[in-house]
Amino acid sequence: MSDDPVLAARDVSVVRGDRRVLDGLSVEIPDDARVLVRGESGAGKSTLFEVLGLLTTPDSGAVEVRGTDAAAVSERERAALRRDHLGFVFQSFRLVDDLTAYENARAPQEHAGDVDEAWLDTLFDRLDIADLADRTPPTLSGGERQRVAIARALANRPSVVLADEPTGQLDPETTDAVLETLFSVHETFDTALVVVSHDPRLGERFPDRYALGDGGLRAE
Ligand SMILES: Nc1ncnc2c1ncn2[C@@H]1O[C@H](COP(=O)(O)OP(=O)(O)OP(=O)(O)O)[C@@H](O)[C@H]1O
Structure with missing residues (x-):
């Protein structure tokens, strides 16, 4: 296996309006990271999430996947890097309301042309949502939708899961x-895990913690 970290940002800057939201930010995400x-609010967490997820190309600097x-x-090729290495849990889940939970989770596999229902079944069992598989998102609670979103994030066996405010609206x-x-x-x-959040409840549970401010990351 390559020695390169699964994900790395190198001297990344992103300008939004007249503000440099990320300013020369660098970080490496190793395979076993729990970051x-x-x-x-406004520090640039969602911007960093989009940059690390190859959803936004930075104005300068590089994001490397392996x-x-x-x-x-x-x-x-960028889409293939995203599909093969990255799993996303979006802040608002972004599930499709008129698909079942199972169909939502299967969608990335269909997109990749590689459906593996045995793996999906494993995920649904492991996430304790097997009995919700045929329900649609509007009939599920926030926590249930969240777990469906996690199943979808894992559908293609990513190297890294990126989660944006995964607990923001939850009790x-x-x-x-x-x-x-x-x-x-x-x-x-x-799977390496990168969570961006302003939720103060999350703190001690993560071995690797960074504070995002003034466009850069500071280890805590
Ligand atoms: N298209 C845009 N044009 C101008 N400014 C923008 C644009 N998108 C984002 N910003 C600004 O960039 C900054 C960072 O936004 P971002 O959404 O990344 O912050 P955040 O830390 O995720 O905030 P929150 O916790 O409130 O979601 C904010 O000040 C925001 O107003």
């Missing part, structure tokens, strides 16, 4: 359940 990035500079390849009990789920995913499926 929390904290920051005040040593491949994502900006140096075609859009098609303390559901927050604990979601964290346990993310951590067990990290351990069971050998």
Whole structure:
């Protein structure tokens, strides 16, 4: 296996309007990482999430996936890097309301042309949502939708799961359940985990913590 970290940002800057939201930011995400990035509202967490997820190309600097500079390849190859290495849990889940939970989770596999229902069944069992597979998102609770979103993020066996405010709208009990789920995913499926959040409840549970401020990351 390559020695390159699964994900790295090198001297990345992003300008939004007249503000340099990320300003020469660098970070490496090793394979076994369990990283929390904290920051005040407006600090640039969602921007960093989009940059690390190859959803936004930075104005300068590079984002590398296993040593491949994502900006140096075609859009098609970039999409393949995203699909093969990255799993996303979006702040608002972004599930499709008129698909079932199972169909939502299967969508990335269909997109990749490689449906593996045995793996999906494993995920649904492990995330304790097997009995919700045929329900649609509007009939599920926030925590249940969250777990469906995590199943979808893992559908293509990513190297890294990126989660944007995964607990933002959840009560303390559901927050604990979601964290346990993310951590067990990290351990069971050998997936690096990067969570960006302003939620002060998450702190100590993550061995690697950074504060995002003034466009850069500071280890905590
Ligand atoms: N298209 C844009 N044009 C101008 N400014 C923008 C644009 N998008 C984002 N910003 C600004 O960039 C900064 C960082 O935004 P970002 O959404 O990354 O912050 P955040 O830390 O995720 O905030 P929150 O916790 O409130 O979601 C904010 O000040 C925001 O107003």
